[in-house]
Amino acid sequence: MSDFRVEKDSMGEVRVPENAYYGAQTQRAFDNFPVSGIRFSREFIAALGRVKKTAAKVNTDLGLLDNEISTAIQKAAQEVADGKFDDDFVVDIFQTGSGTSTNMNANEIIARRANEHYSGDNGPIHPNDHVNFGQSSNDVIPTSIRVAAAVAVTETLIPSLRHLHKTLIKKSEELKDVVKTGRTHLMDAMPVTMKQELGGYARQVELGIDRLNSALNRIQELPQGGTAVGTGINTHPEFGKKFASEISRSTDIDFKEAENHFEAQASVDAPVELSGQLKTIAVGMMKIGNDFRWMNSGPNSGIGEIELEAQQPGSSIMPGKVNPVMEESLTMVAAQVIGNDAAITVGGQSGNFELNVMLPLVAHNLLESIKILGNAAKNFANRSIKGFKVKEEHIKKMVGKNPILVTALNPLIGYDKAAKIAKKAFAENRAVMDVAREMTDLTDEELKSALEPLKMTKGGFMD
Numbered sequence: 001m002s003d004f005r006v007e008k009d010s011m012g013e014v015r016v017p018e019n020a021y022y023g024a025q026t027q028r029a030f031d032n033f034p035v036s037g038i039r040f041s042r043e044f045i046a047a048l049g050r051v052k053k054t055a056a057k058v059n060t061d062l063g064l065l066d067n068e069i070s071t072a073i074q075k076a077a078q079e080v081a082d083g084k085f086d087d088d089f090v091v092d093i094f095q096t097g098s099g100t101s102t103n104m105n106a107n108e109i110i111a112r113r114a115n116e117h118y119s120g121d122n123g124p125i126h127p128n129d130h131v132n133f134g135q136s137s138n139d140v141i142p143t144s145i146r147v148a149a150a151v152a153v154t155e156t157l158i159p160s161l162r163h164l165h166k167t168l169i170k171k172s173e174e175l176k177d178v179v180k181t182g183r184t185h186l187m188d189a190m191p192v193t194m195k196q197e198l199g200g201y202a203r204q205v206e207l208g209i210d211r212l213n214s215a216l217n218r219i220q221e222l223p224q225g226g227t228a229v230g231t232g233i234n235t236h237p238e239f240g241k242k243f244a245s246e247i248s249r250s251t252d253i254d255f256k257e258a259e260n261h262f263e264a265q266a267s268v269d270a271p272v273e274l275s276g277q278l279k280t281i282a283v284g285m286m287k288i289g290n291d292f293r294w295m296n297s298g299p300n301s302g303i304g305e306i307e308l309e310a311q312q313p314g315s316s317i318m319p320g321k322v323n324p325v326m327e328e329s330l331t332m333v334a335a336q337v338i339g340n341d342a343a344i345t346v347g348g349q350s351g352n353f354e355l356n357v358m359l360p361l362v363a364h365n366l367l368e369s370i371k372i373l374g375n376a377a378k379n380f381a382n383r384s385i386k387g388f389k390v391k392e393e394h395i396k397k398m399v400g401k402n403p404i405l406v407t408a409l410n411p412l413i414g415y416d417k418a419a420k421i422a423k424k425a426f427a428e429n430r431a432v433m434d435v436a437r438e439m440t441d442l443t444d445e446e447l448k449s450a451l452e453p454l455k456m457t458k459g460g461f462m463d
Contacts, residue, residue, distance in 0.1 A: 021088045023108035023127065029101030035094040040102060040360070041367050045089055047148035048106050049081030051140055051224065052131060054247045059134050062236045068120040069130055076113035077131075085109050093364045097350065097357025099141035107131040134235035136227040138265055138355050143224040145271055145363045150219050150253050152367060153212055153274070157374035160381075161212075161281070165205040167381040171388075172198035179453040180305055180395045181402050186294075188402045191453040194390060201288045205377075208281035215277045218270035220254060222247070226261030229354040268356045271366050272348035275341045278369045282337035285377070289330040292384065296324050305395050309387040326384040333376040340365035399453050401425070405432045408450045411461055413440055 004015040009024035016027045040048075053074045060070035079085065088109050091101045107127035114125045125131065132140075175194035182192040225240020227233050232240070240257040248255045258264035298304035314323035343365050347358035356362070399405075403422035410418050417440070425435040433451050437444065449455070 020090075021085055021109040021112045022090065022105055023112070025104040025127075026091060026101065026108050029091045029095055029105070033092040033095045033101070035092045038093050038364065039089055039091070040093060040363065041148075041371070042083060042086065043148045043152050043367050043371065044144060044363050045086055045106075046081045046083070047144040047151065048102070048140070049077045049079075049110075050147060050247060050250065051144050052106060052110055053077035053081065054243055054250065055133070055135055055140075055224070056131070058239060058242045058246055059236070061242065062238065064236060065130065065133055066120070066122055069114075069118065069122060069125055072114040072118035072120075072125060073110060073131055075117050076110045079113060080106060080110060085113070093360045095360055097359060097361075098137045098355060099359045099363070100137035102360065103132070103135075103137035103140050134227070134239055135224070138228055139223045139226045139261075141359045141363070142265060142268065142356070143222045145268075145359065145366065146219050146222055147247065147251070147255070148363070149271065149274060149366055149370060150216060150255070151251060152370040152374075153216060153219075154253055157370050157377075158209055158212055160374040160378040161205050161209050164377045164381040164385070165202050165209070167385045168198050168202035168205065171385055172202065175390055177454070178390055178392060178395065179399055179457060181399050181404075188404050190404055190407055191399055191402070191456050193454070193457045196457060197291075201291075204284040204288065205281075208277070208284060211277040211280060212274075215270070215274040219274055220256060221258045221264060221270065222255050223258050223261060223264035225257060226265050230260075230262035230265050232261065262354065266354050266356065267351045268344075268348050268359070268362050271362050272344055275344040275366055275369060278366075278373060279338050279341040282334040282341075282369075282373060285373070285380075286331050286334040286338075289327040289334065289380070292388075293324045293327045293331075296327075296388075305391060305398075307389045307391060308384060311383060324384075326380055330376050330380045330384075333372045337369040337373055340369045400431045400433070401429065403432060405451055405453070405456070406436065408456055409436065409440075409442075412442065412446070412450060 003018050005018050007014050007016045007024035007027070009028070011028070014024040014027045016023060056065060056070045056073040056077065059065040060067055089102070089105055091105050095101045104127065110131045111125050111127040114131070118125055172195040175198070178194040179191050180194060180197070182189040222240070222244050224243045225232055225235060227235050240261070244255045244257045263269070292306070292308065294303055295305045296308045299307070308324050308326070310322045311325050313321070314325070315321040344362050347356070347362040350356055350358040403426040406418040406422045406425075409421070421432065421436050421439050424439070425432045428435070433447055436442065436447055436451070442450070
């Protein structure tokens with residue numbers, strides 16, 4: 001018993017670890033949900049601390065909360081935001097669907113810590129009466145999701161994607177004159193330049209950033225101020241607007257009060273939309289990562305157009321084997337983000353009347369997707385794109401033997417004759433130029449002009 005203290009809540013007495021900053025309601029939730037061992041992320045706890053600090057300040061500005069009590073709460077909430085009490089956020093994410101357990105976890109931690117800062121004579125600071133004043137779990141948790149997501153996207157994911165985009169553009173310029181075989185259906189097609197191919201990847205990343213910026217417009221609408229069901233019961237009519245203004249100032253992100261609190265609390269449409277954009281980016285990353293794996297395949301028996309930097313030994317039994325580990329990491333992250341989106345989609349369907357009841361699930365999966373996608377994009381840029389080499393002699397040789405080059409001869413000799421040249425070149429493993437010289441009346445000058453691979457990458461009719 002010496003390692004525990006007795007706490008009370010509306011349901012009676014509970015034993016709580018002696019040194020824990022949380023109280024009875026948190027302990028009940030900890031005991032009730034021994035499910036996964038997965039707790040809320042650092043990003044979510046930081047946002048929750050910001051929400052509590054901002055709420056205390058705004059309530060004081062509105063004349064509703066004692067200044068000394070508010071100061072102590074704000075100081076304790078900032079410590080929560082800074083990570084000082086992360087170990088005291090003990091409730092599993094698979095808990096009550098509103099996240100009430102985690103809201104109370106925060107209220108109890110902040111109240112206990114605030115009482116250590118407080119020297120006033122208005123009695124002890126209470127987790128519900130003071131820390132949670134003018135709030136409900138039903139607006140605090142969805143607001144914390146949106147604040148955490150907006151901060152993570154703005155400060156981490158978008159900068160990482162911009163870095164990847166810039167890295168791809170720079171590499172494409174370095175390789176602008178390298179012509180390689182284009183591929184459709186995984187089969188040889190008309191030539192393209194490495195700049196064109198990498199430029200396509202860069203545009204995918206750029207459009208991903210655009211998609212995120214669009215989704216942020218909805219994510220930045222905050223439910224705070226709706227309290228229990230969206231009506232704003234037990235809070236000041238100006239609280240939501242002033243809360244959004246204050247948290248915008250402290251985060252430098254343009255948050256605003258939800259246009260309709262019933263929509264903002266009954267649904268998680270904005271997080272679902274953002275997750276969908278994350279999934280779209282992940283699908284693009286999967287494509288890009290796999291293209292690099294194909295281009296690097298070999299080194300002798302694959303496509304072998306590029307050589308990725310060797311990052312680590314690739315086998316515990318085959319000496320000298322090196323694998324495309326950065327690309328494998330990227331594609332696994334993409335798969336996880338796609339899976340997270342499926343869970344978030346189901347979570348979004350679980351809005352019953354005035355409240356969504358899978359908020360912890362949505363919070364965990366959304367923030368995980370943002371984090372790992374940003375980290376993987378940056379890692380891919382730094383450890384793969386920057387350092388890969390092109391096997392130019394091999395590429396040039398393969399382009400010359402590509403039977404599809406005869407497409408450029410169509411306007412000069414017709415499709416049927418061009419097809420015969422292609423088949424003969426492929427069957428005899430010869431350069432298209434040599435076979436075309438034998439099977440047409442075109443001069444060498446005309447053939448060289450028509451079959452110049454770099455010229456083919458510029459489109460239009462061949463001269």
